[in-house]
Amino acid sequence: xxxxxxxxxxxxxxxxxxxxxxxxxxxxxxxxxxxxxxxxxxxxxxxxxxxxxxxxxxxxxxxxxxxxxxxxxxxxxxxxxxxxxxxxxxxxxxxxxxxxxxxxxxxxxxxxxxxxxxxxxxxxxxxxxxxxxxxxxxxxxxxxxxxxxxxxxxxxxxxxxxxxxxxxxxxxxxxxxxxxxxxxxxxxxxxxxxxxxxxxxxxxxxxxxxxxxxxxxxxxxxxxxxxxxxxxxxxxxxxxxxxxxxxxxxxxxxxxxxxxxxxxxxxxxxxxxxxxxxxxxxxxxxxxxxxxxxxxxxxxxxxxxx
Amino acid sequence: xxxxxxxxxxxxxxxxxxxxxxxxxxxxxxxxxxxxxxxxxxxxxxxxxxxxxxxxxxxxxxxxxxxxxxxxxxxxxxxxxxxxxxxxxxxxxxxxxxxxxxxxxxxxxxxxxxxxxxxxxxxxxxxxxxxxxxxxxxxxxxxxxxxxxxxxxxxxxxxxxxxxxxxxxxxxxxxxxxxxxxxxxxxxxxxxxxxxxxxxxxxxxxxxxxxxxxxxxxxxxxxxxx
Numbered sequence: 001x002x003x004x005x006x007x008x009x010x011x012x013x014x015x016x017x018x019x020x021x022x023x024x025x026x027x028x029x030x031x032x033x034x035x036x037x038x039x040x041x042x043x044x045x046x047x048x049x050x051x052x053x054x055x056x057x058x059x060x061x062x063x064x065x066x067x068x069x070x071x072x073x074x075x076x077x078x079x080x081x082x083x084x085x086x087x088x089x090x091x092x093x094x095x096x097x098x099x100x101x102x103x104x105x106x107x108x109x110x111x112x113x114x115x116x117x118x119x120x121x122x123x124x125x126x127x128x129x130x131x132x133x134x135x136x137x138x139x140x141x142x143x144x145x146x147x148x149x150x151x152x153x154x155x156x157x158x159x160x161x162x163x164x165x166x167x168x169x170x171x172x173x174x175x176x177x178x179x180x181x182x183x184x185x186x187x188x189x190x191x192x193x194x195x196x197x198x199x200x201x202x203x204x205x206x207x208x209x210x211x212x213x214x215x216x217x218x219x220x221x222x223x224x225x226x227x228x229x230x231x232x233x234x235x236x237x238x239x240x241x242x243x244x245x246x247x248x249x250x251x252x253x254x255x256x257x258x259x260x261x262x263x264x265x266x267x268x269x270x271x272x273x274x275x276x277x278x279x280x281x282x283x284x285x286x287x288x289x290x291x292x293x294x295x296x297x298x299x300x301x302x303x304x305x306x
Numbered sequence: 307x308x309x310x311x312x313x314x315x316x317x318x319x320x321x322x323x324x325x326x327x328x329x330x331x332x333x334x335x336x337x338x339x340x341x342x343x344x345x346x347x348x349x350x351x352x353x354x355x356x357x358x359x360x361x362x363x364x365x366x367x368x369x370x371x372x373x374x375x376x377x378x379x380x381x382x383x384x385x386x387x388x389x390x391x392x393x394x395x396x397x398x399x400x401x402x403x404x405x406x407x408x409x410x411x412x413x414x415x416x417x418x419x420x421x422x423x424x425x426x427x428x429x430x431x432x433x434x435x436x437x438x439x440x441x442x443x444x445x446x447x448x449x450x451x452x453x454x455x456x457x458x459x460x461x462x463x464x465x466x467x468x469x470x471x472x473x474x475x476x477x478x479x480x481x482x483x484x485x486x487x488x489x490x491x492x493x494x495x496x497x498x499x500x501x502x503x504x505x506x507x508x509x510x511x512x513x514x515x516x517x518x519x520x521x522x523x524x525x526x527x528x529x530x531x532x
Contacts, residue, residue, distance in 0.1 A: 003415070003416070005412075007410050013397050014398060014399065014403070018398040018439075019398060085502070149474050183428075212394065213396050213397070213398075215356075215394075216394045216396060217396070217407070217411070218380075218383070219354060219356075219383060219388055219394075220383070220384075220388075220407065220408040220411060220455065220459075221380055221381070221384035221408070221411055222407070222411030223377075223380050223411065224376075226410075229440055
């Protein structure tokens, strides 16, 4: 068994090295496929980062009536933070709100003067809530309207929830995000399938050229495994070479994209490439090996039947 | 050792072999002659189970070749050495590796291969060519290599399908001499050819085919076609 494996690997290696031009051609085709796959991973990364940037900009704020008790607000915050939809909550006290307001209007003398006329702080505290996903704001907003133990006490101190004002923007954003995601995924899938078919056909063509050799192998009494093995080994080698080609090719590309396209994409692709290098390399190597071996396996099967 | 019982092979409407009955004994050297299209190649394909007969049976010893399972067929093919007109060597392998491949596929150990291959290369006078690839060899050398590959597994039967077809007379003679030598060592040889001088020189059994039928079967025959 071991000697068989050794011979198959050696024979596959010889086929690969001695086929010269044919091997180079199939490496190039396979590189195109892996290139497409990697580019699509990059596109997805860029898309995700701009989408999450947009998501960051959406939030819901709960304004409390001025003079609401700190402890009551704390209670609302605690119960909100228990909701699974909530990502984080930031609490702005009435005093902070006043300072922010003054900062914002530091050039507006009239407003500041009017504010000074008042003895009390007219502003209330607020809670700023970020959800894990934009589609969840609605349920968070509804939480206050629903009849639960929180709302009984809390409703009296809540001035307003600005969800309804932002609703249109949030809804539109939610649909854009889900749309862009599924479109991106569908396009990637189609492109990947096309390039896999091209690779498969190239390998099939190469094995078709060897069909006389396959019949000779069978005639000298080689079993199916022994005929098929070397071709699969060659296919794997093609995949490995193509993976290395692709990973090298993306170094200058990602540097260029990092230097020139970072503002446009909202993500530095060179940094992305660097930090995910191992993962990307494993994906490329894995897809290369799988594609090479599976294509060879199926392509040769038709010549092994009897 | 080999029996054709009323074998007919039809391709679509043309029949290539019609009602052929032949028996070949162990150790024989049989030349099968006939014009192109007489059915010589079909006959060899039937022996190797590359084709199945339309009717009739082909027996190797006591087994019907066309009823063998894939695995048994593989084992059967290991008992038969084949030499083709167009050599059919593995182009990506050196002369040495081409021969070694046949041994490897029958599961021989590396030691056996290292011992037997140089021996066979010497037998066909190819020792100094062992690291050449097929495209670096002349026609005669390729055919000698093909014969070396056919005999390395010590088959019971050698089928040579027009082995001299692509060779000049002196190379052709050399190939025939090697085949005769192999036959002298006890291996059954089936040779198909339409080369008159070769058949006359061998002076062994000659089966003549015409339009798919056996028209003559002489113990020590001559080539008798116009």
